[in-house]
């Protein structure tokens with residue numbers, strides 16, 4: 715595990731964008747795994763800025779989302795499909811088909827999960843997976859006690875995650891209770907993992923992931939098993955190390 719500690723959130727975005735841009739410059743048809751939430755937004759905006767300046771060609775990317783809420787239509791502004799439309803599809807100049815999201819609006823969610831795994835495999839696997847971390851150590855929506863070998867599946871959000879994500883919704887009760895998420899086993903198959911964390915509120919989860927045992931109670935600790943995992947942290951997120 716490589717740990718990179720930089721002074722602030724803007725440095726996290728720049729450093730991580732450099733890693734992603736270097737990969738894309740060498741391999742324009744990179745398959746990029748894209749996290750949602752607030753943590754990676756700075757990376758996406760920095761990549762879009764470089765594209766707008768003509769310094770980076772993003773046209774040949776294929777992207778796969780980590781997860782999606784069950785019960786929100788793709789058009790719902792708080793769905794991750796809508797988030798990725800705003801932060802990636804349009805600013806990166808991609809067609810919507812280039813950015814895949816688990817289809818959590820399907821009647822048969824187990825089938826949707828299986829098809830998502832097949833789509834990732836058909837694309838040749840994810841080359842570089844961008845990750846955030848939940849305050850409880852989740853990655854994707856793999857909450858504590860998720861199996862370390864789990865695959866894409868339907869799962870329930872923890873009370874803590876629903877409370878953390880209530881800031882994105884009008885009312886706490888509007889936060890969905892379930893999601894479709896790539897599993898920890900799925901995430902571990904990516905060629906490279908790039909986790910970003912900013913702020914004091916992530917410090918305990920980061921410390922557990924890096925210095926604690928590999929344990930289902932901290933799903934991000936599974937990154938210790940990956941041969942090419944990089945954590946880019948600001949000083950506040952690294953303050954528990």
Ligand code: GLP
Pocket residue numbers: 749750751752753754780781845846847848849853854855875879
């Ligand atoms: C979200 C997402 C994760 C994300 C994490 C942290 O709910 N499902 O992919 O990494 O929780 O969120 P944030 O970056 O907003 O702190």
